[in-house]
Amino acid sequence: MINRFLLIITLLFTLLCHVSSQSDLSEDQVNELNLLGAELEGTFQIQMIDDRSLPIFDLNLYEIINNKRKKDVDVYHYVNAHMRILILSNNRIESVGFDGIDRVKYISSAN
Numbered sequence: 001m002i003n004r005f006l007l008i009i010t011l012l013f014t015l016l017c018h019v020s021s022q023s024d025l026s027e028d029q030v031n032e033l034n035l036l037g038a039e040l041e042g043t044f045q046i047q048m049i050d051d052r053s054l055p056i057f058d059l060n061l062y063e064i065i066n067n068k069r070k071k072d073v074d075v076y077h078y079v080n081a082h083m084r085i086l087i088l089s090n091n092r093i094e095s096v097g098f099d100g101i102d103r104v105k106y107i108s109s110a111n
Contacts, residue, residue, distance in 0.1 A: 046104045
């Protein structure tokens with residue numbers, strides 16, 4: 001019984017921390033980041049490493065993706081031990097026949 005209570009409290013705390021981190025943004029900032037996210041869609045990939053959970057994506061990551069993009073080299077941004085973001089290069093995105101990549105990919109660290 002106590003274990004369930006602690007689990008529920010832990011989950012609620014985690015959710016509240018995530019919600020409060022997003023609520024630090026003004027409504028205009030949220031709208032601006034959502035527009036940026038729509039522009040960036042297909043040009044980056046969230047890679048979950050040795051983890052099958054759904055990624056929690058902070059809106060501020062859109063700015064990081066935009067700022068870290070390089071002209072001719074793909075870049076990785078490590079969010080935590082189980083999540084990294086592949087940021088495709090401008091040359092790759094602008095190449096003929098580019099269709100975009102899946103938003104989320106589950107990978108093994110053994111590969």
